[in-house]
Amino acid sequence: MNPEFWQSRWGEGRIGFHKSEVNPLLLKYFTALQLKKGSRVLVPLSGKSIDMAWLAQQGYEVVGIELVESAVQAFFAEQNISPTIHQHADNPAVKYYQGQLAKQTITLWVADIFALTAEDVGNVDAVYDRAALIALPTDMRLRYSEQMRQLSNNAPQYIITLNYDQSKKDGPPFSVNSDQIQQYYCNYYQITELANEHTTIRSAPEITVTEHVWLLNAANDSSELS
Numbered sequence: 126m127n128p129e130f131w132q133s134r135w136g137e138g139r140i141g142f143h144k145s146e147v148n149p150l151l152l153k154y155f156t157a158l159q160l161k162k163g164s165r166v167l168v169p170l171s172g173k174s175i176d177m178a179w180l181a182q183q184g185y186e187v188v189g190i191e192l193v194e195s196a197v198q199a200f201f202a203e204q205n206i207s208p209t210i211h212q213h214a215d216n217p218a219v220k221y222y223q224g225q226l227a228k229q230t231i232t233l234w235v236a237d238i239f240a241l242t243a244e245d246v247g248n249v250d251a252v253y254d255r256a257a258l259i260a261l262p263t264d265m266r267l268r269y270s271e272q273m274r275q276l277s278n279n280a281p282q283y284i285i286t287l288n289y290d291q292s293k294k295d296g297p298p299f300s301v302n303s304d305q306i307q308q309y310y311c312n313y314y315q316i317t318e319l320a321n322e323h324t325t326i327r328s329a330p331e332i333t334v335t336e337h338v339w340l341l342n343a344a345n346d347s348s349e350l351s
C-alpha cells in the first residue's frame with residue numbers, strides 16, 4: 126500500500142474502515158491496560174477515528190499519526206476543535222495539528238509513520254492499534270511492529286486484528302493470525318489474547334471473520350534485546 130493508495134481512498138471518500146461509533150472492543154477491554162488518568166496513548170494510522178475523542182474523554186492525552194492531511198483536518202472539524210498547526214523542526218514535509226478535547230491534548234501528526242522518531246512523538250504510555258497493523262501488507266508488518274516498539278519505547282500495546290481466509294479476499298484489511306502476532310511481537314512482549322469474537326467485513330459479508338484483541342506487555346528482558 127503506497128501513500129497514493131491512501132490519498133485516493135480519502136480523496137474519493139472510500140473510507141469504509143471509519144466508524145461513526147466508538148469501537149466496542151475498545152469500550153469492553155481497554156481497562157485491561159490499567160492506565161492512569163493523564164497517560165498518553167499513541168494511535169498509529171489514526172485516520173479520523175472517533176476512538177481518539179473517546180480516549181480523551183476518558184482522561185488520556187492522545188497522539189495520532191496519519192498520512193493523509195484531510196483526515197486529520199476532518200477529525201478536528203468533526204470534533205468542533207480549532208487546532209493549531211506546527212511544523213516539524215527539521216523536516217518541512219512533516220507537521221502536526223494540536224487541539225484540546227475534554228481538557229486533554231490531542232496531537233495528530235501528518236506523516237508517514239516510518240518518518241517519525243520516538244523523540245518526535247514524545248512520551249507514550251500505551252498504544253491503541255485498531256485497523257493499523259491489519260492495514261499493512263505482510264511485507265511491511267515486521268518493520269511496522271519494530272517501528273511501533275521504537276516509537277513507544279516498549280509501552281504496552283492494545284491491538285485489534287481480523288483473522289479470515291486471505292485467499293477469499295484481498296486486503297486491506299488484511300488477515301493476521303495468532304502465529305503472525307507471535308512472529309511480529311514475541312521477541313519483546315508478553316502477548317495475551319483478551320478476546321475473540323465473530324464479525325464481518327463490510328466489503329465481503331459472506332466470509333467468516335474473527336476479531337481478536339491482543340494485549341502486549343514488555344517482556345522483562347526487553348531492554349537487553351533492544
Ligand SMILES: C[S@@+](CC[C@H](N)C(=O)[O-])C[C@H]1O[C@@H](n2cnc3c(N)ncnc32)[C@H](O)[C@@H]1O
Binds near residue numbers: 142169170171255260
Ligand atoms: C484502515 S485505516 C484505519 C484508520 C483508523 N485506525 C480507524 O480505525 O478508523 C488506515 C489509515 O492509515 C493511514 N496510513 C496508511 N499508511 C500509513 C503510514 N505509512 N503512515 C501513517 N498513516 C498511514 C491511512 O491513510 C488510513 O487513514
